[in-house]
Amino acid sequence: xxxxxxxxxxxxxxxxxxxxxxxxxxxxxxxxxxxxxxxxxxxxxxxxxxxxxxxxxxxxxxxxxxxxxxxxxxxxxxxxxxxxxxxxxxxxxxxxxxxxxxxxxxxxxxxxxxxxxxxxxxxxxxxxxxxxxxxxxxxxxxxxxxxxxxxxxxxxxxxxxxxxxxxxxxxxxxxxxxxxxxxxxxxxxxxxxxxxxxxxxxxxxxxxxxxxxxxxxxxxxxxxxxxxxxxxxxxxxxxxxxxxxxxxxxxxxxxxxxxxxxxxxxxxxxxxxxxxxxxxxxxxxxxxxxxxxxxxxxxxxxxxxxxxxxxxxxxxxxxxxxxxxxxxxxxxxxxxxxxxxxxxxxxxxxxxxxxxxxxxxxxxxxxxxxxxxxxx
Numbered sequence: 001x002x003x004x005x006x007x008x009x010x011x012x013x014x015x016x017x018x019x020x021x022x023x024x025x026x027x028x029x030x031x032x033x034x035x036x037x038x039x040x041x042x043x044x045x046x047x048x049x050x051x052x053x054x055x056x057x058x059x060x061x062x063x064x065x066x067x068x069x070x071x072x073x074x075x076x077x078x079x080x081x082x083x084x085x086x087x088x089x090x091x092x093x094x095x096x097x098x099x100x101x102x103x104x105x106x107x108x109x110x111x112x113x114x115x116x117x118x119x120x121x122x123x124x125x126x127x128x129x130x131x132x133x134x135x136x137x138x139x140x141x142x143x144x145x146x147x148x149x150x151x152x153x154x155x156x157x158x159x160x161x162x163x164x165x166x167x168x169x170x171x172x173x174x175x176x177x178x179x180x181x182x183x184x185x186x187x188x189x190x191x192x193x194x195x196x197x198x199x200x201x202x203x204x205x206x207x208x209x210x211x212x213x214x215x216x217x218x219x220x221x222x223x224x225x226x227x228x229x230x231x232x233x234x235x236x237x238x239x240x241x242x243x244x245x246x247x248x249x250x251x252x253x254x255x256x257x258x259x260x261x262x263x264x265x266x267x268x269x270x271x272x273x274x275x276x277x278x279x280x281x282x283x284x285x286x287x288x289x290x291x292x293x294x295x296x297x298x299x300x301x302x303x304x305x306x307x308x309x310x311x312x313x314x315x316x317x318x319x320x321x322x323x324x325x326x327x328x329x330x331x332x333x334x335x336x337x338x339x340x341x342x343x344x345x346x347x348x349x350x351x352x353x354x355x356x357x358x359x360x361x362x363x364x365x366x367x368x369x370x371x372x373x374x375x376x
Contacts, residue, residue, distance in 0.1 A: 004189060004219065004220075004266055004267065004324055006157045006158065006189050006324070006325065007155065007156075007157045007186075007187050007188060007189075009157065011155050012154075012155035012156055012157045013061065013154040013155050013156070014061050014062060014063050014087070014154065014155065014156045014157070015054065015060035015061045015062060015156075015157050015158060015325060016050070016051055016054050016060060016061075016062045016063075016156065016157065016158040016159070016160060016321065017051065017062065017063050017064065017065060017090075017150065017156045017158070017159055017160070018047045018048050018050050018051040018062070018063075018064050018065070018159075018160045018161065019047060019064075019065040019066070019159070019160070019161040019165060019175070019176060019179045020045050020046060020047020020048050020064070020065075020066060020137075020161055020162055020164065020165040021045045021046075021047070021048075021066060021113055021132070021135060021137045021164065021165055021168060022043060022044065022045035022048040022064070022066050022068070022077055022081070022113070023043065023044060023045055023077075023112070023113035023114060023115050023130075023132065023135075024041065024042075024043055024073050024076060024077055024112060024113070024114050024115075025041070025042040025043060025044050025114075025115050025116075025117055025349070025350060026039040026040075026041065026114065026115070026116045026117075027039055027040045027041075027042055027117060027118075027119070027308075027348060027349065028116070028118055029119075029348075030119075030121065031118075032118050032124075032127075033116050033118050033127075033129070039116075040348070040349075041076065042080075042348070042349035042350060042351070043076075043077045043080045043081070043350070043351070044115075044310065044311060044349065044350025044351055045066070045164070045165075045350075046162045046163075046164045046165070046193060046195045046313075046314055047064075047160060047161050047162045047164065047165050047193070048064045048066065048081070048086075049311050049314035049315070049318070049350055049351050049352075050160045050191075050193075050314050050317050050318045050321070051063065051064050051086055051160070051318075052081065052084045052085075052086055052318075052351045052352065053314065053315050053317075053318030053319065053322075053340065053344075053351070053352045054318045054321060054322055055084055055085035055086050056084040056085055056351070056352050056353075057318070057319070057322075057340065057352045057354055057355060057356055057359065058318070058319070058322035058356050059085075059356065060322060060325065061087070062085070062086050062087065063086065063087035063088070063089065063090050064081065064086055064087075064088070064090065064091065065090050065091075065092075065145055065150075065179070066091055066092070066137050067091070067092045067093075067094060067102070067135075067136040067137040067139065067140045068091055068092075068093060068094065068112055068136055068137070069093075069094045069096065069104060069110055069111060069112050069136050070093040070094060070095050070096060071096060071112065073111075073112040073114070074093070074112050077112065078091065084351065084352075090145075090150070092136075092140065092144065092145070094110055094136040094139075102136075102139075102144075104136065108134075109134065110134055110135070110136045110139065111131070111134055111135060111136070112135065112136065113130070113131065113132040113135040113137070114130075114131040114132075115128055115129065115130045115131065115132070116128070116129045117129075117310060119278070119279075119307070119308045119309070119310075119348075120278030120279065121278055121279055122277050122278055122279065123277060123278070124278055125278050126278055126308075126309060126310070128199075128310075130199055130200075132168070132200075135168070137165075137168065137172070138168045138169040138171065138172060139169075139171060140171060140172065140175055141171030141172070141174055141175050142171075142174050142175055142178045143178075144175070145175070145179075147178065147179065147182035147183075148182070151182055151183055151185070151186035151188055152186055155186075156183070156186075156188050157188065157189065157325065158188065158189045158190075158191065158321055158325070159179065159180065159183035159188045159189070159190045159191070160190070160191045160192070160193070160317070160321075161176050161179060161180065161192060161193075161214070162192065162193040162194075162195045163192070163193060163194045163195040163196055163197075163207070163211055163214075163227070163231050164195050164197055164200055166210050166211060166214055167197075167200045167201035167206075167207055167210060168200065173210045173213075176214055177213050177214060177217065180192070180214060180217035180218065181217055184217055189219050189220070190217060190218050190219045190220070191218065191219065191220040191221070191222060191317065191321065192211075192214050192215060192217075192218040192220075192221055192222065193222040193223065193313065193314070193317055194211060194221070194222065194223035194227035194228065194230075194231035194232060195222075195223070195227065195231070195313065196223075196226070196227050196230040196231035198230070204230055204231075204233075205233075207230070207231050208231070208232060208233040211231050211232055212232065215232065215262050215265070216262060216264060217264070218262070218264065218265060219264070219265065219266045219267065220265075220266065220267045220268075220269065220320075220321070221258070221262075221265055221267070221268045221269070222268075222269045222270070222271075222313070222316070222317045223269075223270060223313075224270060224271055224272070224273065224313055225238075225251065225270060225272055228254060228258065232258070234254050234257060234258055235254070236250055236251050236253070236254040237250040237253065237254075238250035238251050238254075244284075244300065248286070248295070248297075251270075251286075252288070252295055255268050255270075255288045255295075256288075256293070259288070259290040263290075265290050266289075266290055266291065267287060267288065267289060267290065267330070268287070268288040268290065269285065269286070269287050269288075269316065269317065269320055269334070269337065270285060270286050270288075271283070271284075271285045271312060271313050271316040271337070271338070271341055272284050272285060272286070273309070273312065275309075276303060278309075279305055279306055279307070280303060280304065280305050280306065281303075281304055281306055281309070281345075282300065282301060282302045282303060282304065283300075283301045283304060283312075283338065283341065283342050283345075284297065284298050284299065284300040284301065284338055285297075285298040285316055285334055285337050285338040285341065286298070286334065287320065287330045287333060287334040287337075289330055294330075296330045296331045296333075296334045297334065298334045298335050298337065298338035298339075299335065299338065299363075299366040299367050301338070301342055301366055304342060306342070306345040306346055307345065307346050307347055307348055308345060308347065308348045308349065309345050310345075310349070310350045311344050311345070311349070311350040311351060311352075312341040312342070312344055312345045313341065314344075314350075315337075315340045315341045315343070315344040315345075315352055316337040316338065316340060316341035317337070318340065318352070319333075319336040319337040319339065319340035319341070319359060320333045320334065320336060320337040322336065322356075323336040323337070335363045335366075335367070336359055336360075336363065338366075339359045339360075339362040339363045339366065340352070340354070340359045342362065343358060343359060343362055
């Protein structure tokens with residue numbers, strides 16, 4: 001098995017840093033938003049969810065790089081991040097007095113991102129509506145963040161970003177490239193989640209062009225079974241509805257093609273979700289070790305009831321990273337990833353609400369094929 005060499009913990013202030021957008025989420029629970037009169041308030045972002053998973057669930061020292069408007073919504077997001085143990089000192093705040101390079105007005109010309117996500121039920125699919133066209137983070141570009149201080153002076157073991165952030169604007173695409181390049185220069189391990197959203201960038205060819213630049217600077221590439229086609233342009237010969245073993249064989253050929261084209265990649269991770277309904281799925285994951293040409297598979301969970309599918313892939317990534325940080329092999333890391341991913345889908349919101357001990361217990365339960373008992 002190949003080994004990913006990380007910077008020593010003792011020389012780094014942070015175990016991990018994530019660059020990305022974070023949004024306030026309104027959750028109408030079990031009522032479609034058109035008829036909702038109340039909502040719960042969460043937060044989330046494909047990139048920052050990884051830092052939060054590492055911090056809250058696995059006890060790692062994490063921070064995030066993002067931009068927020070300094071208003072009640074921005075401070076609500078900050079407070080939720082701090083509650084999860086994430087260092088928020090690197091957030092760039094846009095004041096509302098029009099003063100300085102990071103500023104806006106008080107009428108919402110720039111805003112904090114908001115999404116409304118109805119989780120769905122049965123044959124009614126989940127639905128997310130975004131309000132992110134004029135978010136502050138879209139205005140961040142190369143030179144706006146002090147990467148030399150972060151990676152050289154403070155020290156970071158792992159850097160993460162994703163395909164949502166890279167496609168927000170031309171500035172964020174260039175900033176993501178700078179982030180990954182600087183991390184690599186200082187020996188920081190780098191991960192990238194393809195995480196394609198057609199509502200962010202409907203032009204897939206444009207997404208391919210941007211994401212290929214980031215993948216060329218990546219050590220650990222993450223994506224679900226559709227992302228490699230939508231976000232990167234790789235097709236698989238695997239057909240829908242075929243037995244899992246047959247599907248995996250065809251899918252492995254696609255992973256090998258990606259690894260051949262990007263020989264910088266050390267590891268490719270894929271979470272596999274087969275939705276049976278909005279609240280019932282089958283779930284597993286694989287890690288492909290490009291150096292040894294070996295695929296590691298997690299235990300398959302079939303016909304599992306979930307609460308909220310949002311954040312499952314981010315939680316898979318954070319648990320794999322945590323396992324690698326703790327010196328676990330890829331066979332164990334993929335089990336951590338699959339377990340954390342399913343557990344986060346059992347709770348509301350985008351971000352983790354579970355502990356490391358729950359992840360380890362779920363690994364054991366799934367491997368033994370056991371049921372679930374009440375804890376009294």
